[in-house]
Amino acid sequence: MKINYSLYKDIIIYLLILYIISKRINNQRIVIKHHAFKRAMQRRIHPDLIEDCLQMGRIKKFGRNKIRFERKLKRKTIVCIGEENKEEIKIITIEKK
DSSP states (O other), X not given: OOOOHHHHHHHHHHHHHHHHTOOEETTEEEEEXXXXXXXXXXXXXXXXXXXXXXXXXXEEEEXXXXXXXXXXXXXXEEEEEEEEOSSEEEEEEEEEO
């Protein structure tokens, strides 16, 4: 029986990110949805870049309750898009441009 270690590695990294990014913005907790994390891993976005984007990125609000974190790097831009409510910010997708 073969064990898929890459799946366990992804899960451990996901849990570490959830622990690290327990930071609050305006008394709102940041929650990264599992779908967003999977997309970030598929797009080869390192968890440190996600953390940096959420902590130090530029924040733009659009629509009724959408929020966008954007962090420019030398060759690319990391973008985290989420939904905002009173208690938390749910990150629904992560991409790079």
